[in-house]
Amino acid sequence: MSEPEKSRVQNLSVAADEADLRLDRWFRRRFPELGHGRLEKLLRTGQVRVDGKRAKSGLRLAAGQTVRVPPLMAREGRATVAKPPPRIDPQEASALRARVLYRDDWLIALDKPAGLAVQGGSGLNRHLDVLSEALRFGSEEKPRLVHRLDKDTSGVLVLARTAEAARRLTAAFRGQEARKTYWAAVVGVPARQRGRIDLPLAKQRVGSLEKVAAKEGQPAATLYRVVQASGKRTAWLALRPLTGRTHQLRVHCAAIGHPILGDGKYGGQAAFLPDKGLARRLHLHARELAIPHPADGTTLRVSAPLPDHMTETWARLGFDPKRGEGLPELEG
Secondary structure, X not given: OOHHHHXXXXXXXXXHHHOOOEHHHHHXXXXXXXXXXXXXXXXXXXXXXXXXXXXXXOOEOOOOOEEEEOOOHXXXXXXXXXXXXXXXXHHHHXXXXXXXXXXXXXXXXXXXXXXXXXXXXXXXXXXXXXXXXXXXXXXXXXXXXXXXXXXXXXXXXEEEOOHHHHHHHHHHHHOOOOEEEEEEEEEOOOOOOEEEXXXXXXXXEEOXXXXXXXXXXXXXXXXXXXXXXXXXXXXXXXXXXXXXXXXXXXXXXXXXXOOEOOOHHHHHHHHOOOOOOOOOOOOEEEEEEEEEOOOOOOEEEEEOOOOHHHHHHHHHHOXXXXXXXXXXXXXX
């Protein structure tokens, strides 16, 4: 950031590849020398605004919005130098490229492994937003994130290869034109073989952790179907979120009394079975994504295989993966 920029008010537009970033993370990218405490004070006093309105640090930005940035130089003192992105290990880069499910000039569909965060956070340097440098495939532009998966959720994730592709794909996700199907193993078996979960969700602070609760908040709806059951202790569900709230599937499943296997955050000890042969990891997988292709609007449908820990669980519980193929699409 240059000295003139630091000493005057700026009205900056949110770029397509910045869509859906939290406001505090947008500032971390644009103004790495601005401390979090100082940013919170600027927000509280209304000096930072989004489209002319007061905002909180957790606000999700949309492409094209305008962020008012007040003069920073006098308050911030000496600027710090942003750290360069961590070096990508060649073997890790090769392994990530091997997980590409589909690629053309517009987008990349990736089979994101469980355990890999999509974006950085406090003390988190290894995440897809950095590693995606390995997915340029000769392009001058780095692939852009247009939606997210939880760190511990595996499966289909789409990245845009150009700014125009990012704009169109972001619009498709925001307009709910993208149809996502997840597979999950849950504790217990729902009484109804198929149904719809309509429970609003709201973020809340629990100690030092941020969680999502099924209470008055943003509307959220999920369709589900029981694909197969293992006695009465576990079921394989196909899930389709009709809205895209944070941790929606995890909270909705826990709220109806059937937490996702391995989800201690929302299911507590009830999310773990006494069978020691089952991996104590989240059993949630983004199985398939159908989305209008940004080039011509035709439907692109991409699916990802189950990760190893879920494949092992399916075998141990007697679930037949073929049962999940050719299922009628979940309809609301």
